Amino acid sequence: MIELSSRTKASYTYVKDWMMLRECLAGCLGAMQTLSHQNVKLKLKLPEGSPAKFHKISGALQITKRATGRDAEAALGDLRFGDKRDILVQLVILPDNASQEQLPQDPWDNIVSGLEALGGSGES
DSSP, X not given: OHHHHHHHTOOOOOOSSGGGHHHHXXXXXXXXXXXXXXXXXXXXXXXXXXXXXXXXXXXXXXEXXXXXXXXXXXXXXXEETTOOOOOEEEXXXXXXXXXXXXXXXXHHHHHHHHHHHHTOOSOO
């Protein structure tokens, strides 16, 4: 029964004595009433123009990422009333090469340009 339950991803109840059938059936029906959503899938998509890509997603039963790294799907399974699931999404943000070329490369120039941006003259 455990192997069958694992392969079908379903719940089964073993009733040892037929006199307990009523209580077992009531328990099964009660458990089904607490189910709010079945086979929940969370679809994640990054906006157009975003430099980020999905790196790692944790907390789901199964994760599917597209080769581009901009779309992902997380299978959460069945949810019951009051359930909470934590999904950790780790992104990789690629550097913008155009903006890095405009920044000063020398650390001192970087400090001076930062002071100038704050309103300082940069010269004493």
